Amino acid sequence: MGIAVEGLTVRQPATGRTLLSGVTFEVAPGESVAIVGESGSGKSLTVRAMLGLLPRGLEAAGTVRIAGERVDDDPRARARQRGGVVSLLMQDPFTLLNPLRGVGRQIADGLPRGADAKAEVPRLLAEVGLPADVAGRYPFQLSGGMRQRVGLAAALAGGPSVLVADEPTTALDATTQREVLALVRRVQRERHMAFVLITHDLRLAFSTCDRVMVMYAGRLMEAGGAAAVRREQLHPYTRALLAAEPPADRRLAVIPAVAGSVPAHDAVADRCAFADRCALAVAECRDGVPELRAVRDEPGAPAGVPAVRDEPGAPADVSAVRGESSAPAVRDARLSACLRATELPAPPAPEPGVAPALPVTADPVLRVRDLRRTFAGARRPALDGVSLSVAPGEVVGVVGESGSGKTTLARCVAGLERPDAGTILLGGADCSDYGRMGRGAVRQARRTAQMIFQDPYSTLNPARTVGAALGEALWADGRPAAPDDVARLLESVGLGRDMAGMRPAGLSGGERQRVAIARAVAGEPRLLICDEPVSALDVSVQAQILGLLAELRERLSMAMLFITHDLAVVRQIADRIYVLESGRCVETGPAEQVLDAPTHPYTRALLASVPDGSSGWLA
């Protein structure tokens, strides 16, 4: 019963590329397993292939058994199983429901034949914590969290025994995320379903699931019980991934970041996928692909499993993960694809926290007073009287969920949005309305403040080379734009000078964000406005960019207005914090004071919704 996947491989026949290979795992009824990985790890493709829902142009091979029935070679069995045996909850609540069909009817569509929709739909809605009258509404009339609950009710309508959730809360706010995850877990336990959660967040996986599997470049790297993996990681990649996730409870001097990014599966087909980025790699790591194998027996593991099998090319030791015991107990069999799993050094002790920089008392580089902005057609203001100040060289974090007005604030300060009322003083000059400022004053304001944006994919002009973009930035800031200056600028953000000739399409997300930062700091502004600069990046890249920003701040003694929804990130970089809720500032103070001893209930709710990796987090 449950799920059994063996030797799963996904290929793209048109290009001959292999996207993932040799993925083997089992999930028992009532058990919850998280598949964790960065983008490019193949975690989503794994479940899509498992469910027979691959995008066009991709092919899967390997055996898949769901509820005891082999389905990988039998489309009719798959069709029969969907809904009634296995169901999927998708990522984006804004697109997963049919926009033109009433919610109740959509849920009813998935009910088994002959079911009484009038009784079942309200029952399902109640199960996901929604009132029965939601059935009469359309998706566009519901919030994101409600839509995801409706999605869950629809996924449950057929009474599945296996539930797969693909990043079900990534598009939701942190507080909603915790509610929805807690709901999914409660329903899963009550219905005794086998549960697979796809996530990029290792701590979230620890907090939500019994067992964790870590994927990298289309391969499984490590698997084991959530608590055990959290305690000790038996693969260097898992260690690096966990270390790169900043903690919310303290500030690290440096976030450990591994250079580079996730390679394509085929680029590392003949060796350990992580070897090129691994500090512990030895020559053998590049001689062949290390198999995923049991590293050690821990109490609770099925007896008779050889601890380590060293024959080269031995098949992955499936029996170690097989749910032979009928109880959905957490099995602590530890699997790792690292050759040196048994000789890894003990994990380093958690880094102690450091104190943020001392408050600066000089005249502020930015002073915002009672800023107000209401968008046409909006019911309530985006900014409802926000005041803040940023001292020279100081990093000020602005924290809030979607709709809090934090991005509007950043855009007003940058002059991309005009506030309805209130004043903005940049370096002492009034910059409340760029339309009414003289040319010289505008130029002065632009030199004082620059901005970096969230989406690395649209932050650079796709039609221009990196060199042209940076050359123009230097020129616009009145600096000589000799080729050497562009190269120096590139090097200052950790990029090679040969990158000048490339276009954005050839760069990774992290590299694009570095170029965008270089463009912003070309004229050495006194204030850098950062609008969620790392939230679209993978954690390892996020750590690199945060490190870069910290370094630039030191070197250019630049102040920052750092907008983010992520309390762990803001902890690492901000000296002072403002918490925004619905366009108002509800709490402010030094970073450690706001995050360690919050006084406002909203701040406390935000803090509680940061996954800490403990199993009690969802309770």
Next chain:
Amino acid sequence: MFLLRRLAGTAVVVALLSIGVFCLLYLAPGSVQQTLLGTRPATPETIAAIQARYHLNDPLPVQYLSWLGGVLRGDLGTSIRTGMPVADMLGQRLPLTLALTGYGTVLAVLVGIPLGVAGALRRGRAADRLVVTAGVVGLSAPPFAVGLLLLVVFAAGLGWFPVYGVGEGFADQVLHLTLPAVALAVGAVGMLVRFSRAALIRELDQDYVVFARARGLGAPAVLGYALRNSLVPILTAAGLIVTGMLAGTVLVEVTFALPGLGSLLVDSVTFKDVPVVQALALLLTLLIAAVNLLVDVGYSAADPRVRLGGRPS
């Protein structure tokens, strides 16, 4: 509220257009007076008579207003070319044009949408490529060229259909109108194939389709979701198709020598038959506006976000 705004907008368009046509006709080279005289000798008496009869001495705005007043009272004036009341001429020819466009629309919908759906469902395969290419060729083919080719093959070559004429009795009329209707429908088929195929493909790629499949909805139910939701973009095409058809009838009626509004327009325009051109422009604009209005009503029926004031995302 929404419909009221649309109605007001339509009225403005109609008014602007009739003014435009009016000005155009009077700016045209060769005075209207010259046309009216025809072969009669240009004596001061005849000129004065004509000027008095058609109010040619009044300033342009006055002439326009008097014409407008007539229209509002149901008087479209008399044709300069034939001397018949314009309303009668339009009345005689309207049924043929409506029958032709109606027939053409039915053919276009019956052929175009199923082809587009079939193409979307077999995306990327040979059948789809064939449908797409056929659609583009249809879209590119001007009705008169198609009409003449049809005449060459089916009337002159195979003798299945009559070459010219309207026919007597219902069955014979249908037979006579078939080739013209096909010629008219070809372009609309091309457009419908393109729109319905693209719309359905877009819907089939949406997350909600994957989700519906994943939670066990049968293939017909999933296709039903996608078809239903692709209706909105296909409706957009309807307005374009009808305006295209109205332009097409002109060419088709000339090609097949059919006495409809289109051939009347060509004759009247070259003759500068002011009252007829004015009335035709008004009628065609009203027809187009009516279709666009219907499309808007269809929108709000098909999309609850329009009906209930949500923002279409």
Next chain:
Amino acid sequence: MTRPSRVVTRPPVSVVTALAILLAVAVAAAFAPWLVPDATGQDLMLGISGPGPGHPLGTDDLGRDVLELLVAGARTAVPGALCVAAGSMLIGNLVGLPAGYLGGWADALAMRWADLMFSLPALLVAIVVAGVLGGGYGLAIAVLVVLFAPTDTRVVRGAVLEQRHRPYVEAARLKNLSAWRIMTRHVWPNIAPVALANAFLNFAYALVSLASLSFLGLGVPAGSPDWGRTLSDNRTQLLANPWAVIAPGLAIIATAAALNIVGDWLYERVDRRGRTR
């Protein structure tokens, strides 16, 4: 989710065929005076005849060779349509770029104008205007440019609006670059492919529209070697020499279809680039 990388493909067969057709038409249009110096030469003694030796597609009632007329017809049919497509693209870019980027009342005005023009069937308006003003090739081209420009304006403006709030444009604004420089150096290169693809579609529609006007006697004068005009002149000869009708009809359809296929292909490429970026 993992994004499968783009499949690099050659242009499909239909596009290659279309490009071949366009090349042939372009050669005919460019070199017609040298290829068929005597296309309009009449042979009244011969009169109308079916395909035969010396006249692969036969002759029309004036004894003119249908094949030679076809080649010569490209020279009238194609340049006019090209002028319409180029002219409306130029206007569309000149109006649409600032309208989309700067916004404001000028933008609103331009769009109301475009909406008005858009709700009218271009061909119908062209028939009325060209008919009333007496017809003629130059007039037909001018009228079509005016009627097509709103479509281009809308397409360009729509593409600009899509780019305007992208961070790269805002970053350029924050660098205090002039609106002119941002429009021309940053925004325009990213929308030019869309404008070009649209120009191909307009080219096809202009070709068909000009042929239609000529067919109705509102374009080139009678007897000129133009596809639409030849069709109109020869439609009474359906039975005597069907090729006199088939050949120009197919020429119009094939050329327009080829232009549409290339335009669609360009659009698809732009679209795909947009998705994989």
